[in-house]
Amino acid sequence: MDHMPENWGRPRNDVYGEYQSAIHNAGQGPQSRTQTPSITGTSVIAMKFDNGVMLAADNLGSYGSLARFTDQERLIKVGNETVVGISGDASDQQYIELLLERLLIEDNYPQDGHHLRAPHIYEYLSRVMYNRRSKIDPLWNAILVAGKNDDGSPFLGYVDLLGVTYSSPSIATGYGAYLAIPLMRKIVSEEADAKNVSEEQARKVIDECMKVLFYRDARSLDKYTVATVTLDGEVKMDKNVRCQNMNWRFAEGIRGYGTQKQ
Amino acid sequence: MTSIGTGYDLSNSVFSPDGRNFQVEYASKAVEADGTAIGIRCADGVVFAVEKIVSSKLLVPGANKKIQTIDRHVGVAYSGLTPDGRHLVDRGRSESYSWRGTYKVPISVPTLADRLSGYVQAYTCYSSVRPFGVSVIVGGVDDSGPHLYTIEPSGAFWGYMGAATGKGRQAAKSELEKLDLPNISARDAVKAAAKIIYVAHDDSKDKDFELEISWVSTSETGGLHQFVPKELLEEAERLAKADDDDEDDDDEMDED
Amino acid sequence: MNGISVDMQALKKGEVNLGTSIMAVTFDGGVILGADSRTTTGAFIANRVTDKLTQVHDTIWCCRSGSAADTQAVADMVKYHLQMYSVLYEKPPTKVAASIFQEICYSNKDALSAGIICAGYDDKNGGEVYSIPLGGSLHKQPYAIAGSGSTYIYGYCNTRFKPNMTRDETVDFVKGALTEAIKWDGSSGGVIRMVVLTKNGVERLIFYPDEYQKDY
Numbered sequence: 001m002d003h004m005p006e007n008w009g010r011p012r013n014d015v016y017g018e019y020q021s022a023i024h025n026a027g028q029g030p031q032s033r034t035q036t037p038s039i040t041g042t043s044v045i046a047m048k049f050d051n052g053v054m055l056a057a058d059n060l061g062s063y064g065s066l067a068r069f070t071d072q073e074r075l076i077k078v079g080n081e082t083v084v085g086i087s088g089d090a091s092d093q094q095y096i097e098l099l100l101e102r103l104l105i106e107d108n109y110p111q112d113g114h115h116l117r118a119p120h121i122y123e124y125l126s127r128v129m130y131n132r133r134s135k136i137d138p139l140w141n142a143i144l145v146a147g148k149n150d151d152g153s154p155f156l157g158y159v160d161l162l163g164v165t166y167s168s169p170s171i172a173t174g175y176g177a178y179l180a181i182p183l184m185r186k187i188v189s190e191e192a193d194a195k196n197v198s199e200e201q202a203r204k205v206i207d208e209c210m211k212v213l214f215y216r217d218a219r220s221l222d223k224y225t226v227a228t229v230t231l232d233g234e235v236k237m238d239k240n241v242r243c244q245n246m247n248w249r250f251a252e253g254i255r256g257y258g259t260q261k262q
Numbered sequence: 263m264t265s266i267g268t269g270y271d272l273s274n275s276v277f278s279p280d281g282r283n284f285q286v287e288y289a290s291k292a293v294e295a296d297g298t299a300i301g302i303r304c305a306d307g308v309v310f311a312v313e314k315i316v317s318s319k320l321l322v323p324g325a326n327k328k329i330q331t332i333d334r335h336v337g338v339a340y341s342g343l344t345p346d347g348r349h350l351v352d353r354g355r356s357e358s359y360s361w362r363g364t365y366k367v368p369i370s371v372p373t374l375a376d377r378l379s380g381y382v383q384a385y386t387c388y389s390s391v392r393p394f395g396v397s398v399i400v401g402g403v404d405d406s407g408p409h410l411y412t413i414e415p416s417g418a419f420w421g422y423m424g425a426a427t428g429k430g431r432q433a434a435k436s437e438l439e440k441l442d443l444p445n446i447s448a449r450d451a452v453k454a455a456a457k458i459i460y461v462a463h464d465d466s467k468d469k470d471f472e473l474e475i476s477w478v479s480t481s482e483t484g485g486l487h488q489f490v491p492k493e494l495l496e497e498a499e500r501l502a503k504a505d506d507d508d509e510d511d512d513d514e515m516d517e518d
Numbered sequence: 519m520n521g522i523s524v525d526m527q528a529l530k531k532g533e534v535n536l537g538t539s540i541m542a543v544t545f546d547g548g549v550i551l552g553a554d555s556r557t558t559t560g561a562f563i564a565n566r567v568t569d570k571l572t573q574v575h576d577t578i579w580c581c582r583s584g585s586a587a588d589t590q591a592v593a594d595m596v597k598y599h600l601q602m603y604s605v606l607y608e609k610p611p612t613k614v615a616a617s618i619f620q621e622i623c624y625s626n627k628d629a630l631s632a633g634i635i636c637a638g639y640d641d642k643n644g645g646e647v648y649s650i651p652l653g654g655s656l657h658k659q660p661y662a663i664a665g666s667g668s669t670y671i672y673g674y675c676n677t678r679f680k681p682n683m684t685r686d687e688t689v690d691f692v693k694g695a696l697t698e699a700i701k702w703d704g705s706s707g708g709v710i711r712m713v714v715l716t717k718n719g720v721e722r723l724i725f726y727p728d729e730y731q732k733d734y
Contacts, residue, residue, distance in 0.1 A: 035628055038653035061657070066669065069649075069657055091624050091655035098366070102359060109331055109355070111489055366617035366656070373607055405642070 037089035037140040039063055041074045042219045043176030044085035045209050046144045047184045048154045048169040048194035049202035052230040053146040055085050056206050058213070059240075060221035067221070075227045077235055079104055081147050082118045083227040084125070087173040088141035088161065096139065099128060118147025118155040118229075122165075130163030138162070142173035146229050154194065154231065169194045172209075175217040180209035199228065211243045222246075273389045285393055286386050289415035292395035293342040297471060298430035298462040299328070301339060301399040303410040303423045303444045304451040307479030308401035310339040311455035313430065313463050316470040329476045329489070333358040335368055335402045337476050337487035341428030342396030342415075350398055350413075353381050371402045371409035375419050383417025397427035402478050403485050408444070430462025437461055448479035452490055456498035460506040473499055533585055534564050537705025539667030539696050540581035542637035542647045543679070544660055545688040548716035549637045549645030552692035553581050554667065554700050555708030566708045575600040577715045578615045578638030583665035584631040584652075592622050592632055612638030616648035616656055624654030635662045639715040663695070667703030671695045685714065689723065697730045 002008065039061045046055035061069030074093065076084045078100050086093045103124060107116050116124075122145040132139050142160040149155045158173070159165045169191050170184035184205055188194050206226060214222045222243040228236040255261060270276060271284030278284060297313040312328045328347075329339045332354040340347040357377050361369040378400065386393050393415045401410040412427065413419045424438030437458040446454065452475055459473055475495055478487040490498070540553040553570040556563055570582050572590075574597045582589035599618045603610045616636040623632055634650045649662040661679050663671060675695050683691065692712055700706045710730055712723040 035653075039651055039655050061655075063651065066672075068651070069659075071659075072657075089653055089655075090657075091620075091627065091653040094620075094655050095624065098363065102362065105334055105359075108334065111327065111331060364618070364621060365614045366620070367611075367613060370607070 035137075035140070037092075039068060039090035040219070041072055041087050041090060041093065042217055043172055043174035043180065043213055044074065044087045044142070044144050045172040045176040045180040045184070045206065045213075046085060046146050046156055046170070047188050047197075047202055047205065048156055048191075049188070049197040049199055050195050051199055051232065052148075052228060053083075053154045053156050054199070054202045054206050054226065054228045055083060055144060055146050056210050056224050056226045056241075057085050057087065058210065058221040058224040060219065060223075061090050062219045065218070070221060070223065073225060073239075075225045075237065076100065077227070077237065078121055079107075079115055079117075080234060081229060082116075082121055083146050083229055083235055083237075084121065085144040085146070085173075085227075086141050087143075089139070092139040092141050096125070096128075096141065096143070100125075117150060118145050118157070119149060121145055121147070122155070122157040122159065126157075126159040126163065126165045129159050129161065133161060133163045144171055144173065146227070148229070148231060152231055154229070175213060175220070176209070179212050179216055183209050183212065199230070203228075207241075207244065210241075211246060214243050214246075274385075274392055275387050275389050283386060283416070286416045289342075289393040289395045290397075293397045293415065293427055294429060294431075296341040296343075296428050297328075297468070298426060298428040298434055298459060299339040299341045299397075299399055300427075300434050300438065300455060300458055300462075301401050301410050301412075301422065301425040302438065302441065302446070302451040302455055303401065303408050304446045304448045304479070305408075305444060306481050307403050307408050307448045307451075307477055307483070308337070308410050309448060309451040309455050309475065309477045309479075310337055310399065310401065311452075311459050311473065311475045312339050312341075313428070313459045314472040314474055315468045316472055319470075323472065327474060329474050331487045332374065332400070333362075333368055333402075333487075335404060335478060335485050335487060336371055336374060336400065337402060337478055338398055338400050339474075339476075340396045340398040341431075342394075346394045347396045347398065350378060350382065350394060350396065354378050354400070368404065370404045370406065371400065371411070372421075374402075375400045375409070375411040375413065379413045379417050379419035382413055382415065386415075386417060399425050399427065402487060403480055408478070426458075426462070429467075430459075430464065434458050434462040448477055448482045449494070452477060452494060453498045453501055456495075456502035457505050460502040473502075534559055534587065535705070536568070536570060536583050536586050536589065536665070537667075537703070538570060538581075538583040538665030539663075539671070539699035539703060539706040540570060540583050540635055540665045541663040541668070541675070541692060541695060542581060542635045542661065543683075543688050543692055544637075544645040544647050544681075545683045545685060547645070547685065548639040548714065549647060550685075550688050550692055550715070551579050551581050551635070551637050551713045552696050553711050554696060554706040555711060556700075556706050557586060558705055561704075563707070568708070569711060571711055571713045573597075573720075574615055574636075575604065575610055575638070577640065577720060578610065578612055578636070579713055579715065579720075580619065580637070581635040581664065583633040588630045589632045589634060592619065592630070592634070595622055609640060611640055611643060612636065612646040612648065613643070613658075616646075616650065616658075619648075619650045620654055620656040622654075623650050627652075627654045630654075633664045635664050637662075637715065639717065641717065645715065665699075665706070667696075667699030667706035670702040671699045674698050685716070689714075693725055693730055697732070701731075 044057040057074040061072040138161040169188045172180040226238040270278035274285040297315045299312040302309045358369045398413045412425045423443035426434035476489045542551045555568045557565040557568045572593045636648045649657045710725040714721040
């Protein structure tokens with residue numbers, strides 16, 4: 001008796017050839033490990049100025065269109081002179097935070113006074129992001145890294161879920177790429193422009209960008225954090241900032257959608 | 263060590279008829295041959311100090327640290343075979359790494375000491391390995407306060423208010439007993455630690471040594487394990503030297 | 519894609535669903551967990567007296583939403599972990615329990631549909647509430663709501679919640695919120711169950727439809 005059920009009631013081998021077990025063992029369809037994000041954070045924006053880098057991200061964790069968490073901190077201080085801004089999936093953000101925490105603990109082992117700076121953290125994160133996308137299991141985020149270069153000049157870099165990286169004196173993720181970058185490029189378009197922009201000027205533009213994003217990004221919040229990395233000192237984290245001087249009064253003059261006057 | 267040569271000391275994990283594990287006892291000899299290491303548990307933290315014997319003038323001053331960091335909030339100091347200590351520190355780091363991955367909180371100091379001692383103990387049970395030739399002082403601050411432990415080559419671990427291992431441990435222990443433990447402040451403990459290392463140091467055997475002092479303290483370092491600032495180390499060392507010279511003078515007068 | 523429809527899609531055909539209204543609220547001396555009692559397969563109520571409040575340690579509990587099978591499996595795993603933890607080390611803090619939930623939900627996010635609220639009381643930290651939504655992220659909150667019915671009570675809870683309420687105020691808050699959720703959500707219903715966790719331990723409460731229902 002043949003104890004293999006797949007051999008029962010089957011065409012004879014000598015007539016039709018061997019049973020192709022590859023077909024028998026095949027799965028139902030293609031396998032995918034790519035997920036979709038569930039709790040998400042929207043844009044992170046950042047620009048260089050004469051004495052460092054300033055970045056901002058709102059405090060919203062969206063669940064689809066539902067404003068689920070309104071106290072999400074998406075600007076992460078990494079060491080004493082670097083800030084990482086994370087948009088995209090919240091669970092992957094928390095995983096990245098764990099990776100960075102471990103990286104810093106390891107960095108502290110030698111106690112030699114040397115510390116990882118922004119370019120090193122940026123390189124690390126870009127390798128992590130590229131490795132994960134190469135496993136077709138990406139971390140669903142777009143990340144900005146801001147801090148100081150080895151030579152003391154300001155550093156700003158972007159890396160996303162595809163492992164794509166680039167640097168620019170003003171960068172934004174998500175809707176910020178459409179709405180904030182044009183505003184930021186008005187004063188910092190090229191690397192050299194940053195030297196002519198003061199911290200106050202940069203802050204004004206950043207606040208303006210966050211306001212425009214609140215006007216026009218349906219997954220945004222009017223409560224946000226501004227982080228300032230200065231070349232001479234520490235990182236300043238200005239939390240729970242609210243959009244100021246918003247312009248809504250003109251709404252009263254809008255009547256109907258064309259010819260209506262009343 | 264009257265039983266040396268009876269054959270029971272050749273293999274690890276083999277008891278002698280009177281119930282001793284000679285390999286473990288020999289490991290303790292390696293500890294006794296190395297510079298003194300002490301730990302003090304103070305009001306809101308832990309202070310470590312080691313007498314690092316400088317065996318050659320060619321060694322880079324300040325390099326080859328004997329106090330190490332396991333996690334942000336945990337430090338270690340040890341006497342004995344340095345590579346054994348280094349290996350145990352690596353093990354401690356990976357324990358604390360995986361704890362953080364599982365529970366998303368820092369490992370507590372008692373748990374870390376427990377796990378490390380279990381690792382050390384395993385090295386007394388197999389004939390294919392030898393025991394650790396180090397006594398390790400593990401200490402730190404966690405959410406239940408400051409903790410200080412010593413792990414011996416046997417794998418035994420004890421909680422202490424003041425701990426000492428290495429060459430000068432006897433002298434160091436009697437000095438530690440004079441301190442107001444555990445009420446002493448971290449800053450005072452640093453100065454006391456420097457003095458104790460100088461007292462425990464035997465000038466006639468080892469000429470040169472480097473003093474290493476680190477601390478973990480809620481008030482002084484925000485719960486992080488760090489080497490003490492240069493100025494504080496220098497002040498502590500100056501006071502210790504002055505005190506040590508005085509005592510030498512006293513000794514001479516007593517002898518008169 | 520809307521996250522809520524992802525929740526439903528992730529269920530296998532015929533799978534039992536905790537289309538649910540659950541919440542947990544911190545108050546002065548501890549924390550209260552609350553839930554409805556309806557379990558559905560499609561439109562059929564598979565169980566009308568379900569207990570969605572699950573104990574994972576003495577005074578650490580969770581509210582389960584999503585797939586009944588998945589959340590029961592996860593809760594069982596966490597319960598086992600915490601039992602080991604308490605034998606080896608000490609009474610587990612609520613954060614540790616929530617982190618174990620989070621780790622399991624995150625590393626198996628492709629396979630699970632589980633939305634969990636983990637809440638507990640311990641002497642050091644008092645009452646704490648952690649939310650672990652679909653992707654496996656962890657969010658500490660003063661209070662948390664979840665499940666399909668929760669979408670109807672975001673406004674109710676946001677205006678009525680006050681930090682440091684008394685026990686009785688909190689019971690009323692949870693009862694009021696779940697009453698609204700049950701009223702508007704077809705996937706929620708039955709009795710309202712509550713668990714009160716304080717320094718005195720565990721207290722169970724139950725409220726029947728004829729008690730909490732108001733006139734339409």
